[in-house]
Amino acid sequence: MMVDSPDRPEPLTGDRNLETEEFVVNMGPQHPSTHGVCRLILTMDGEVIKKVVPDIGFLHRSIEKIAENRTYHQFMIYTDRIDYVSSMNANHAWCVAVEKLAGIEVPERAEYLRVIMAELNRIASHLVFLASFAIDLGAVTPFLYAFRERERIVDLFEMTCGQRLTYNYMRIGGVSKDVPKDFVSETKKFCSYLYPRVDEYEAILTENPIFLGRTKGIGLLDLPTAINYSVSGPPLRGSGLKWDIRKDEPYSAYEKFDFDIPTGENGDTWDRYKVRIEEMRQSARIVEQALEGLPEGGIKAKVPARFRPPQGEAFARIEAPRGEMAYFIVSDGSTKPYRVKIRTASFCNLQALPVMARGWKIADIVAIFGSLDIILPEVDR
């Protein structure tokens, strides 16, 4: 209750010319909503964001430099740690690049297994997005739901390669080991289990008025800006472009499967969320098709332990859950690469954040940043 005291200043009236002063808010590096160690320097005018400067490099582990001192086989474990939420896709990108460099033919069964693993990992990665995005916006229930399903995917990976997070499953020329006997039936069971669960998430979030208020129309990214900033993955598709490497430049066995590319209309935070939800269903479709047509045969091409690809360079890109992940390798004919450049989606998507966040309220930066689904080792490498 306000107490009327004679010391209180006169209430401010509308016709007075009020001066405002900008101030700087520091968000991170330790902040639960920055999903790691990213620092955002926000220049604020009241509650409105005038400028965002991401300060990165808190997790720079010099992986590109390490690549120059490892053989092609040894570097596989570092690809796991570049994108730890979807290690299978990171493995896959490195394999595709090295195989392109050396011209290795991969057995068909290995290609199918790679697709199955990559798509399962895409579902797992989008579930982590869903969990952290919902918890950023204040909804704790989807976090528990999403991790319930993710544990089942992790179980499938664990029975195949024995690891829960950094799988190191793929090898140059194939995969490390064949799937166990009951993997196919268990994965089929999981796929039929997943569809109703995704409907459940949608029932909780998609039309929820609070969720809509926090996401609909927030953080707009129009298509020309997205292309100019080389945004890729779900943020690009959320802005309306139907661009997916799996369809447009098929690698592995993706040209054999039938799936749709979901796109958004407005390019707002809600669209990016919706694209990921829809991608989970499409990934499950791909997994089901790949399990149906899983061919018999070898799982690994013959690649010597002292593997020396010919002199030259190769560039290969794949569609990781966050967008395009590409490796550029320069080989000097020895067992170790001369130079490896890693193009990661998070780094390029983060560049668009200052454009997207300008003019929105400080509470919206959490939603906008969360909808980009950035992980920091990909940004800093």
Next chain:
Amino acid sequence: MGVVQKVPVYLEKIPGGGLITTSLDAVLNWSRASSLWYLLFGTACCAIEGLMCTGASRYDYDRFGMIFRASPRQADLMIVAGTITNKMAKRVKILYEQMSEPKYVIAMGGCAIRGGPFYYDCYSVLRGVDLVIPVDVYVPGCPPRPESILEGCLKLQQKIKKQKVSDWSKTEKFIPEPK
């Protein structure tokens, strides 16, 4: 001593309270060990396993009275989950200093223990978080399974339960300087 060690058991059995004689050590350590609030601070891969998976329903930190706090000022335990780079080392130290006493640290994963896979040929990674802050429990693995990190938390609880109030004045504050 027999009664004193069983105090927590007796306390639960007395409905509506009552008069009880115990030692300060037993009550303090019991309450501290059973409500370890941890700081939500993950840097790399281990954050998914150690903070998110273990916090979710299958493994569930809450069973041990562990609840995550976003602010270091409300936290008792820092789980260093992930690689610490030289740029981050100063911030880790600041976070540790902001936590209120008594405070504990678990170094989770190879990176936090000794740099992990980034020990060789790397110019930017701190080789072990114990160069910056004191560590109570080390949990190896890359990343450790949720069961391992829970085992680490139970080990820390055992360690807390052995503390004595009379030792407080003897303990030296260990705050080494970063390189």
